[in-house]
Amino acid sequence: MRQLFRFHGGVHPPEHKAVSSAAPIVQARLPQRLIVPLRQHIGTSARACVAVGDKVLKGQTIGRAEGYVSAAVHAPTSGTVVAIDMRPVAHPSGLSDLCIVIEADGDDRWIERTLLDLARMDASHVRNRLRDLGLAGLGGAVFPSFIKLNPGATAKVPTLVINGAECEPWITCDDRLMRERAQDILTGARIMATLLHATDILVGVEDNKPEALAALQAAARSLDFPADIVAVPTLYPGGGAKQLIQVLTGKEAPSGGRSTDIGVQCFNVGTAYALARAVQHGEPLMSRIVTVTGAVARPQNYEVLLGTPMAELLEQAGRTSEANGVIMGGPMMGFDIADTAAPVVKATNCLLVKSPKLFPPLPRTMPCIRCGACARACPARLQPQELYWFARAKNFGKTQEYHLFDCIECGCCNYVCPSHLPLVDYYRYAKSEIWAREQEKNAADLARRRHESRVSRLEREKAERAERLAAKAPVKKAQATVPPDSAQAAARKALAAETLARVQAKQAAAAPEPLDPPASS
Amino acid sequence: MEQYFLILVGTVFVNNIIMSKVLGLCPFFGVSKKLETALSMGLATTFVLTLGSGTSYLINHYLLLPAGLTYLRPLSFIVVIAAIVQFTEMFVEKTSPVLYQVLGIYLPLITTNCAVLGIPLLNVQADHNFLQSLIFGFGGAVGFTMVLVLFAGLRERLDGADIPKPFRGTSIAMITAGLMSLAFMGFSGLVHLR
Amino acid sequence: MLAAVLVMAAIALLVGGVLGYAAVRFRVEGDPLADKIDALLPQTQCGQCGHPGCKPYAQAIAEGSAEINQCPPGGEDGIRRLAELLGKEFKPLNAEHGQPKPKSVAVIDEAVCIGCTLCIQACPVDAILGASKQMHTVLAAECTGCELCVAPCPVDCITVQPIAEDLANWKWKYPAVPLKDVA
Numbered sequence: 001m002r003q004l005f006r007f008h009g010g011v012h013p014p015e016h017k018a019v020s021s022a023a024p025i026v027q028a029r030l031p032q033r034l035i036v037p038l039r040q041h042i043g044t045s046a047r048a049c050v051a052v053g054d055k056v057l058k059g060q061t062i063g064r065a066e067g068y069v070s071a072a073v074h075a076p077t078s079g080t081v082v083a084i085d086m087r088p089v090a091h092p093s094g095l096s097d098l099c100i101v102i103e104a105d106g107d108d109r110w111i112e113r114t115l116l117d118l119a120r121m122d123a124s125h126v127r128n129r130l131r132d133l134g135l136a137g138l139g140g141a142v143f144p145s146f147i148k149l150n151p152g153a154t155a156k157v158p159t160l161v162i163n164g165a166e167c168e169p170w171i172t173c174d175d176r177l178m179r180e181r182a183q184d185i186l187t188g189a190r191i192m193a194t195l196l197h198a199t200d201i202l203v204g205v206e207d208n209k210p211e212a213l214a215a216l217q218a219a220a221r222s223l224d225f226p227a228d229i230v231a232v233p234t235l236y237p238g239g240g241a242k243q244l245i246q247v248l249t250g251k252e253a254p255s256g257g258r259s260t261d262i263g264v265q266c267f268n269v270g271t272a273y274a275l276a277r278a279v280q281h282g283e284p285l286m287s288r289i290v291t292v293t294g295a296v297a298r299p300q301n302y303e304v305l306l307g308t309p310m311a312e313l314l315e316q317a318g319r320t321s322e323a324n325g326v327i328m329g330g331p332m333m334g335f336d337i338a339d340t341a342a343p344v345v346k347a348t349n350c351l352l353v354k355s356p357k358l359f360p361p362l363p364r365t366m367p368c369i370r371c372g373a374c375a376r377a378c379p380a381r382l383q384p385q386e387l388y389w390f391a392r393a394k395n396f397g398k399t400q401e402y403h404l405f406d407c408i409e410c411g412c413c414n415y416v417c418p419s420h421l422p423l424v425d426y427y428r429y430a431k432s433e434i435w436a437r438e439q440e441k442n443a444a445d446l447a448r449r450r451h452e453s454r455v456s457r458l459e460r461e462k463a464e465r466a467e468r469l470a471a472k473a474p475v476k477k478a479q480a481t482v483p484p485d486s487a488q489a490a491a492r493k494a495l496a497a498e499t500l501a502r503v504q505a506k507q508a509a510a511a512p513e514p515l516d517p518p519a520s521s
Numbered sequence: 522m523e524q525y526f527l528i529l530v531g532t533v534f535v536n537n538i539i540m541s542k543v544l545g546l547c548p549f550f551g552v553s554k555k556l557e558t559a560l561s562m563g564l565a566t567t568f569v570l571t572l573g574s575g576t577s578y579l580i581n582h583y584l585l586l587p588a589g590l591t592y593l594r595p596l597s598f599i600v601v602i603a604a605i606v607q608f609t610e611m612f613v614e615k616t617s618p619v620l621y622q623v624l625g626i627y628l629p630l631i632t633t634n635c636a637v638l639g640i641p642l643l644n645v646q647a648d649h650n651f652l653q654s655l656i657f658g659f660g661g662a663v664g665f666t667m668v669l670v671l672f673a674g675l676r677e678r679l680d681g682a683d684i685p686k687p688f689r690g691t692s693i694a695m696i697t698a699g700l701m702s703l704a705f706m707g708f709s710g711l712v713h714l715r
Numbered sequence: 716m717l718a719a720v721l722v723m724a725a726i727a728l729l730v731g732g733v734l735g736y737a738a739v740r741f742r743v744e745g746d747p748l749a750d751k752i753d754a755l756l757p758q759t760q761c762g763q764c765g766h767p768g769c770k771p772y773a774q775a776i777a778e779g780s781a782e783i784n785q786c787p788p789g790g791e792d793g794i795r796r797l798a799e800l801l802g803k804e805f806k807p808l809n810a811e812h813g814q815p816k817p818k819s820v821a822v823i824d825e826a827v828c829i830g831c832t833l834c835i836q837a838c839p840v841d842a843i844l845g846a847s848k849q850m851h852t853v854l855a856a857e858c859t860g861c862e863l864c865v866a867p868c869p870v871d872c873i874t875v876q877p878i879a880e881d882l883a884n885w886k887w888k889y890p891a892v893p894l895k896d897v898a
Contacts, residue, residue, distance in 0.1 A: 039882065093885040367683065393681030425890035432886040439884075440757070447758035447859045450840040451768065558802065580726065588718050597726055604730035608737050615741035618748045623802035 002202075002230055005250040007243045009377040010235040011412045013169050013332065015208060020293040021172040023300035025180060028290075029316055034076050034102045034307030035343040036062065037089045041136040042143045043069030048100055054081045057111035059284050062100050065131050071144040072134045074284040075102055076305035078109040090310070090328050090345055094338030102307070113282030123195055124150075126279075133284040134346075135275060139163060139241070139268030140329065142347045145275065148265060149195045160198035161248060161266040162189050164205040164212060165232060165239030168330030171350040173289040174269050176301040178205065178212035181273055182219035188272030190225055191279055196265055200228075203269075204244045207231040236332065237410040241266040243379050255406050270349075290348055292317040294327075295355035304344045310351060311340040322355040331359070332411040366419040374413035374423060380406045384413040388423050391430035396437070399430045407431075525656050530711070532660030538636045539668045540705035545636030549669060550694060552627050559673035561620050562627060563666025567659065569609055569631050570640055573602045574658025577641035578651050598641050599632070606632045636665060672701065749777040755796050759788045760839035761861035763813045768839065782806065787813040788861075817877040819860035821853045827872035834864035834873060 039045040046063030056062060056075040063073040082103045086096040116129055127146040135145040151157045162185070166174040178185060186203075193201050205213050216229045232238055232247050242253050244266065251262045259266055267275075270288065277283040286306050290313065293299040297318025304313055310326065327334040328348055337351075344351075374384035383402055390398040404427060413423045538544050545566075552562040577598045585591055610628050614621040621628065631637055640661045644654045675697055684693050753773035764785035766772035775781035776797070783797040784806040791808065798805045808815065823834070823843070830848040835841075842858040845851030865873050878884065 089882075091882055091885075092887075093880075093882065095880065095882055095885060097882050389678070389681045395677075395680060398677070422890050425887070428887040429889050436884070436886055443859075444756070444758035446857065447760065447840050448753070448769070450842070450857060451758065451760050454839065454841050552802075555799070584722055584726075588722060590719050590722055593719055593722065597723065600723070600726055600730060604734055607734055611734075611737045611741040614743055618743070619751055619800065622748055622800070625802050 002228060002248070003250075004230070004232060005247055006233075007235075007238070007246045007252075007379050008381045009379045009412060010237065010243075011377055011415050012234075013236055013415060015234075016170045016293070017172050017175065017208065019170065020291050020299040020301060021175050023298075025176050025289055025301045025303050028302040028304040028308060028313055030077060030104055030106065030108065030305070031308050031312045032104055033082070033309070034079075034104060034305060035087050035099045035309060035341075036073055036076065036102065036307040037087070037097050037099045037343065037345055038063045038073060039089075039097055040073060040134075040142060040306070040346040041071045042141060043067065043071075045098065046070060046073050048084055048098070050081050050084075050100065052081050052084055055079075056081060056102060057109055059111045059113065059286065061132065061284070062102075065144075069144055069147065070131075071136050071146075072132050072284070073100075073306075074134055074286045076286040076307050077102070077104045078107050079104040088339040088342045090337060090342045090348060092335040099343070115282045116279040118191065118194065118279065126195065130275070130278060133278045133282075135271070135278060135285050136346050137268055138270030138274060138288060138346060138349070139239075140333070140347060140349060142345075145267070145271055148267070149192060151196045151265075152260070156197040157260055157263055157265045158198060159200045159202065159249060159264040160189065160193050160196055161241075161245055161264055162192075162201070162203040162227070162269055162272055163239060163241060163244050163266055164203055164209075164216070164269040165244050166209070167206060167234070167236045167239035168332055168334075168350075169236075170293050170352050171291050171330050172293070173291045173301050173349050175209050175212050176291075177273060177289050178209070178269055179215045182212075182215040183223060184276040185269050185272045186216065186219050186223055186225050186227060187280065188274070188276035189227060189267075190223075191275055192265075192267060192272065198265070201226065202248050203227050203229045204232045204238075204248050205229065206234040206238055208234045237379055237408070237412065240379065240408050240410060242408065255403055285346060288344070288346065288348070290344055291350040292353070293350065294353035294358055295320050295323045296353050304348075306345055307343045309341055309343055310337060310348075313344060313351065314340060314353065317353075320353075320355070322357060323353045324356060325354040325359075327352040327354060332415065333409060362420045365421050368419055368421060371418060373416045373418060377412040377416045379410060379412060380408055382407055384423055387430075388421065388426050391426040394430075394433075396430055396434050399427075400434065404430055404434070525652065528653060528656050529660040529663075532657055533664040533667065534705070534708040535711050537664040537668060537705050537708075538640070538661045539665055540702045541709070542636075542639070543702075544639045545634050545665055547630060548627050548634060549672065549698070550691065551630075552624065553669055553673040553676055553694075555623075556670065556673045556677055558620075558623050559669045560666070561617075562624060563662070563669045565609055565613065565624065565628065566631055566634065566637070566665055567662035569602065569605050570637055570662035570665075571655060571659045572605050573598075573637055574641050574644055574654045575651070576601050576605070578644060578649070578654040581641075581645055582651075594642065594645065595638070599638060602637055602641075603632045606637075636661065668701070668705075672698065675701075749774045751800060752776050752797065755789075755793065755800060756786060757788045757793060757859075759859040759861040761788060761859070761863060763787050765812065776801070782809065784809045785812045787815045788859075790815040816860075819862075819875045819877045820855045820858045821860065821862070821864055821873055821875050823851050823853055824872040824874070825850050825852060827870050829870055829872075831869060833867040833869065837863045837867045839863060 038048060044067035047066045048062065049064050050056060050062045057078045058075060060075045061072050062075050065072045079102045081100060083101040087099040088094065089097045089099065116126060118126060127149055130149065131144065131146040136142040137145060164174055164178050189201055203216055205216065213229060213231055220227050220229055230248060237243055238247060241259060245259050245264050246252050249264060251264065253259045254261055274285050287303055288306065289301050290304045291301050292313060296314065297320055299317065302313060326337045326340055328337050329335065329350055330352065334352060368385060368388060370385055372385065378384055386402050387399055387404055390402065407427050409424050409427060411424050417423060536542060539546065539549050548562055553559050580597055580601060581594060585593055585597065606629060613628065640658050644657055649657055676694060679693055753770050756769040756773055758769050760768045762768065764772045766775055772781060776783060783801065783803060784794050786793055787808060794808060795805055828850050830845060830850060832845065832847050834851060835843045835845060839861060840857055840859055842854045843851055843864060844854060860875055862875050865875060
């Protein structure tokens with residue numbers, strides 16, 4: 001029995017997991033049109049590499065990774081590219097982003113797949129392939145996986161944590177995945193361990209999922225894989241990477257640092273599964289398990305092609321009359337979807353349909369009474385009441401002093417707040433203001449550098465021009481005195497003429513030019 | 522030894538120069554908007570006050586008393602203090618131009634800070650020896666710095682508070698200062714300076 | 716009486732000597748404050764403050780010959796930051812120098828552009844690319860939206876357009892909470 005630890009705080013929101021966990025995963029219907037956003041991960045948007053009218057096959061790369069922190073996107077089915085334009089996407093802003101729209105031909109014809117031969121390929125080659133296969137973390141942050149699979153030049157990452165905690169209420173996609181496809185998950189974990197040179201492999205699953213635990217344990221036995229399948233106590237946000245690592249290892253990532261600083265890397269079970277599919281079948285990441293739950297007729301888990309419009313998926317799950325909104329993610333960390341025309345993306349783990357009965361409006365917010373309930377609940381051991389105080393006063397410097405950026409936005413403080421303050425909204429506001437200021441400052445620094453270099457360039461040019469003028473005068477004099485048959489003089493004359501022409505050209509360019517008359521005149 | 526310690530505790534807490542003697546209110550309200558500025562102002566004042574009370578003692582004891590010119594005390598003290606402030610100003614301008622700019626007018630105004638002239642005069646009144654004078658000056662300045670920093674912390678926090686409109690700004694600061702002063706009365710009786 | 720005068724004179728002499736030494740010892744070279752102010756300015760180099768660029772304006776503020784409320788691109792936030800740095804009172808933006816505008820970028824109508832290079836010479840940050848009689852274009856990432864290129868254009872093909880909100884620059888809004896909603 002492994003000794004477990006505790007993280008600070010945490011809450012026990014009602015789980016509502018039984019609503020969708022009983023039924024097995026079903027394949028979602030193939031929609032007529034798929035809308036594939038080019039930005040489905042953290043980092044730079046992928047760059048479209050198909051054109052409108054192109055025929056694409058299932059699994060074909062339609063957007064290439066651009067820059068380092070990026071991942072490719074793929075056609076989820078075969079068909080024709082009918083548009084590449086701005087469409088509403090799943091984002092709290094409700095704004096649009098560049099998407100590739102594919103009209104499905106219904107054949108679902110695969111492109112030729114090449115498997116990854118891990119024994120023969122070196123690690124960096126494998127990581128590059130994973131990047132091209134679009135692998136990104138499916139736990140919610142959608143960070144490109146190939147970066148996390150790089151142990152770095154010096155260090156090994158001795159501990160690999162596979163996160164099957166799934167602490168957020170309502171969501172059961174990881175639960176079902178673990179129950180039904182435990183072998184693939186562990187196969188993925190084994191590949192990860194190889195790439196990271198990890199020796200200690202831990203799979204953390206909250207103890208409210210006994211079937212998933214049993215399935216994983218059976219799979220580990222049958223694969224003869226020395227992973228430690230650990231039941232962790234159910235406590236929100238026990239599925240946060242830092243919290244799970246703390247529970248399993250007792251180690252806490254330093255403030256502002258990453259888990260790799262303490263020799264631990266953490267992946268979601270969904271990512272491990274996708275990795276196994278990528279390596280063993282050459283399949284890019286173009287589908288995922290999505291929990292559709294809440295006020296729907298058939299709440300359960302669906303295997304959905306990325307790009308499927310949310311509305312179609314909700315249709316399949318059965319609309320109900322009392323539904324009055326959709327949350328992507330769970331009730332603690334999810335956000336409202338403004339337009340269900342938005343497609344399912346790599347980050348979509350759950351569509352939670354709201355109804356007035358399930359989500360009654362919050363009581364009126366009241367002023368902060370500084371009771372400290374939020375500080376007791378905060379898993380990051382922050383002082384949410386102080387963060388709130390300073391974020392509200394727009395004193396962003398102070399919020400950073402209180403370690404705003406260690407906040408994981410888990411929503412525990414919101415949940416316990418007796419005044420029902422939207423605390424996390426204030427932290428998000430403060431964070432995005434600080435980022436915007438950072439960007440503004442960088443832009444200003446760039447402008448300053450460019451302005452300074454321009455000023456110095458102008459000065460240099462002026463000095464050079466003066467120098468040339470000074471040099472030209474004696475040349476002219478020389479022309480008059482030295483006999484023209486001297487070869488040296490001829491060369492000098494040619495040089496002078498050339499210089500003169502250049503100066504004249506420059507002056508002509510510098511002078512205000514009249515409107516170009518038509519060529520005929 | 523105990524006596525020096527008592528002077529220190531007495532000047533810092535019991536007879537705090539701002540809260541119970543009500544001296545030096547100008548910088549107390551002027552430079553207490555930000556914690557860092559308040560601390561810097563406190564440090565500058567500490568430097569001036571400690572040096573000022575030492576030199577004042579020397580001038581009083583070796584120049585004015587033998588010559589029987591005790592009536593020149595305020596005049597000569599202020600001259601020396603002005604010089605020390607000038608010196609501090611140059612030093613601050615050299616080492617921290619931003620602080621120099623932030624302290625602005627309050628830096629030269631240390632000269633006219635009644636606390637700075639008050640303490641050397643109180644020293645003379647209490648008939649302190651040289652070491653006692655130094656400690657008295659230093660303690661007074663530490664008390665000044667402490668109160669200034671505490672008050673700046675409170676005011677930074679007040680920025681985010683829901684203060685009724687008519688009380689915003691200086692008025693709430695005045696109320697806060699009054700309450701702080703009441704709180705400092707709790708120290709009276711801790712030490713009796715004889 | 717004579718004693719008093721002598722004593723005061725002695726004190727003055729001593730003090731003067733010390734101060735004279737300090738003045739030499741702690742002489743301040745250059746103006747490090749101007750750099751600190753310059754770091755807070757938005758570097759649009761637009762000249763709306765009445766100075767030929769951000770640096771000269773920073774120097775003018777440091778010398779005390781300019782107010783802190785003359786920079787429209789910096790907006791109220793910029794004035795607040797300057798006020799904080801300099802320990803001055805916040806002042807609303809001086810309307811004489813213009814109004815703050817949303818962050819913008821210049822766009823050249825490439826069909827109309829005649830390639831006169833006038834805008835290239837006007838651009839303070841070299842954000843316009845082109846050559847004589849060739850079409851010009853704006854490097855959007857480098858453009859500060861200062862509008863200095865608009866006036867020199869003989870064919871009025873340059874417009875300054877506010878940057879549209881997209882996923883990359885979208886910000887969380889200040890939470891709207893009806894706190895005062897007490898019956």
